[in-house]
Amino acid sequence: MKKKKLKKRILARWQIYLLLLLPVAYLIIFCYVPMFGQIIAFKDYNVKDGIFGSRWVGLDNFRNFFESYNFSMVLKNTLTLSIYSFLAGFPIPILLALLLNALPGQRFKKLVQGTAFIPYFISTVVMVGLIFRLLDYRTGMYGTIFTALTGQTAVDLFSKGKWFKHLYVWSGVWQSMGYNTVVYTAALASVDESLHDAARIDGASRWKRVLHIDWPTIKPTVAILMILSLGHIMSVGLDKVLLMQTSLNISYSEVISTYVYKIGLASGLGNFSRSTAVSMFNSVINLIMLFIANTISKKVTQSSIF
Amino acid sequence: MKFRKYCIEDKFFYLMSYIIAIFVFVAVLYPFIYVVAASFSSGNAISSGKVVLLPVEFTLQGYEIVFNNSAVLTGFLNSVLYTVSGTAINLVMTITAGYCLSRDDVPGAKVILFLFTFTMFFGGNMITNYMLVRSLGFLDTIWAVIIPGAISAYNLIIARTFMQTSIPKELFEAAVADGCSDIKYYLSIVLPLSKPVMSVLLLFSAVGHWNSYFGPMIYLNNRKRFSLPLILKEILISSQIDPSTVTDPELQMKIASMAMSIQYALIVVVIVPIIIIYPFIQKHFANGIMLGAVKG
Numbered sequence: 065m066k067k068k069k070l071k072k073r074i075l076a077r078w079q080i081y082l083l084l085l086l087p088v089a090y091l092i093i094f095c096y097v098p099m100f101g102q103i104i105a106f107k108d109y110n111v112k113d114g115i116f117g118s119r120w121v122g123l124d125n126f127r128n129f130f131e132s133y134n135f136s137m138v139l140k141n142t143l144t145l146s147i148y149s150f151l152a153g154f155p156i157p158i159l160l161a162l163l164l165n166a167l168p169g170q171r172f173k174k175l176v177q178g179t180a181f182i183p184y185f186i187s188t189v190v191m192v193g194l195i196f197r198l199l200d201y202r203t204g205m206y207g208t209i210f211t212a213l214t215g216q217t218a219v220d221l222f223s224k225g226k227w228f229k230h231l232y233v234w235s236g237v238w239q240s241m242g243y244n245t246v247v248y249t250a251a252l253a254s255v256d257e258s259l260h261d262a263a264r265i266d267g268a269s270r271w272k273r274v275l276h277i278d279w280p281t282i283k284p285t286v287a288i289l290m291i292l293s294l295g296h297i298m299s300v301g302l303d304k305v306l307l308m309q310t311s312l313n314i315s316y317s318e319v320i321s322t323y324v325y326k327i328g329l330a331s332g333l334g335n336f337s338r339s340t341a342v343s344m345f346n347s348v349i350n351l352i353m354l355f356i357a358n359t360i361s362k363k364v365t366q367s368s369i370f
Numbered sequence: 371m372k373f374r375k376y377c378i379e380d381k382f383f384y385l386m387s388y389i390i391a392i393f394v395f396v397a398v399l400y401p402f403i404y405v406v407a408a409s410f411s412s413g414n415a416i417s418s419g420k421v422v423l424l425p426v427e428f429t430l431q432g433y434e435i436v437f438n439n440s441a442v443l444t445g446f447l448n449s450v451l452y453t454v455s456g457t458a459i460n461l462v463m464t465i466t467a468g469y470c471l472s473r474d475d476v477p478g479a480k481v482i483l484f485l486f487t488f489t490m491f492f493g494g495n496m497i498t499n500y501m502l503v504r505s506l507g508f509l510d511t512i513w514a515v516i517i518p519g520a521i522s523a524y525n526l527i528i529a530r531t532f533m534q535t536s537i538p539k540e541l542f543e544a545a546v547a548d549g550c551s552d553i554k555y556y557l558s559i560v561l562p563l564s565k566p567v568m569s570v571l572l573l574f575s576a577v578g579h580w581n582s583y584f585g586p587m588i589y590l591n592n593r594k595r596f597s598l599p600l601i602l603k604e605i606l607i608s609s610q611i612d613p614s615t616v617t618d619p620e621l622q623m624k625i626a627s628m629a630m631s632i633q634y635a636l637i638v639v640v641i642v643p644i645i646i647i648y649p650f651i652q653k654h655f656a657n658g659i660m661l662g663a664v665k666g
Contacts, residue, residue: 068604070477071475073475074477074478077473077475077476077477077552079551079552079553080470080473080476080552081476082553083469083470083552083553083556084464084466084467084470084482086463086466087463087466087467087470087521088482090463090520090521091482091486091489091521093502094499094502094517094518094519094520095485095486095489095493095494096485097494097498097502098493098494098495098498098499098501098502099489099492099493100495100499101494101498101501101502101540102494102495102498104497104498121620122429129515160390161393163387163390163391164387164391166383166384166387167387167388167391168384172391173391175395176391176394176395178649178652179395179398180394180395180398181648181652182398182402182644182648183398184647185644186641186644187576187580187581187583187599187602187640188581188583188599189581189583189599189602189603189607190602190606190637190640190641191607192606193602193607193633193637194401194405194637196606196607197606197630197633197634197637198401198405201421202417203416203417203630204428205401207403208419208421209418209419211419212419226452237380238397238398241394242398269379269383270379270380270383270384271379271380271383277555288545295376295491302584303583303584306584307603307607321496322497324496324497325496328496328497328500329496329497329500329588336497336501339495339497340474340495340497340498343495343496343497345478346494347495350491351491351492354491356495
């Protein structure tokens, strides 16, 4: 009886299933086939035998990666860049939003917000080109200003690998600060004006009101965005790192994703199994981080994404 | 007494806030001004540090070279093609799937939605995606650039949430009472009402396609198919290393300064359209970020 009902309900919606045909085909072919294709991480994949014909090797590909001398370097660089990016890039938009929100002049506020938004649209390639040009120690904006102020030649930032992380992180802050501010600004718009009025009558300074009215309002938004960023803590901007990489900074700029690209696609060897194992290790860490962040946030702020 | 003290505290707070806000404003704006000034300046003026705010030794040489460069033109046309077709596919697929999954009377819709959501947290990697694209015979074709990534789970959820919350249920009931079929309801009622979410998705995916670098780089080998970012990479970034291979320091300076005018002009040519369109789309972008955040 029930089965018949279900059949009827499905038949009644045949047009919906027709519309869903292409999206579901896409989902299977372009999302789940590559997902399950990662089974080659446990195999010794070669083109001749294909995915199914290749020999099983268990965890050998993972073990090889963990034991290789690259492992600690790549892991350290990935964590350095992502944690540094998070520490610099996460709080700054929050502070900026709180501060701009507290300013009295509407027009000036809009102007700063609008301007800070623009760099977000610059593509990674142009952004890296811009960094290389502007920060050149002799001919760039940085070099000429430094020389004009001190009369000395500036330090060549690109020749020192140690500078890579600062260049990567702060150019990222410059580019996405305005964009990331928008969410908080919108959350701040929902603050009840009467709270501010009441606090003002009680003699609370603007700073006090930021602390006790504005900040608590955006706290749940902050928590959600924090979980999401922690879930991607191991994902470093692949395009940007790859484009900024030179032979001079390679030992500081080789991260997991660029390493996957190098051993899998860029070199002629095409070691698909090994690079898939490396990339899988990365996604598993990301997943674990997401769960940890979600659990902590649920306990501390009662906000969570699942 | 108390009131006075807070006044001083407030004054200090506002002063600090203005200083920081002005700093941010200048830090974002000045590089753009510098780039524009440098693009109209001679290579010598740039490298000797004379360019500060306005062009020095005014020249259009950089722009002449950029506009006479056939690679830039080919890349530009290819990028237009990839962006328009890719965005069209994104939009049709995402909105359709979003509509179907927003219905609560479709058996199995919840499962499909879950399968989409799951891909946000775990999915294939560049290697298995590459293997798939290769085995489909998409390498070096437009399909490699526009088909993978046709639906992003994130955008799908934005579309679905919009349709669930912004399209009144009464409309659906009325349509059903009038004997309207599911497809007809979708085309004549849901689509026209979904314009706000469509414009947001259109902007996000168009900007994504236009700026996309890694996909085209691994899938395209034929220079005739290169998108603009691949050409830009050659001129803006790879040429960075070129002059250093020249041993004669005088000659090296010359190549470097020529390259600089070209690079600055190219950066301006690429960024200016964005800055012109920007005021018109700014509102939509802000809306888009909010739609995404509501879902979170």
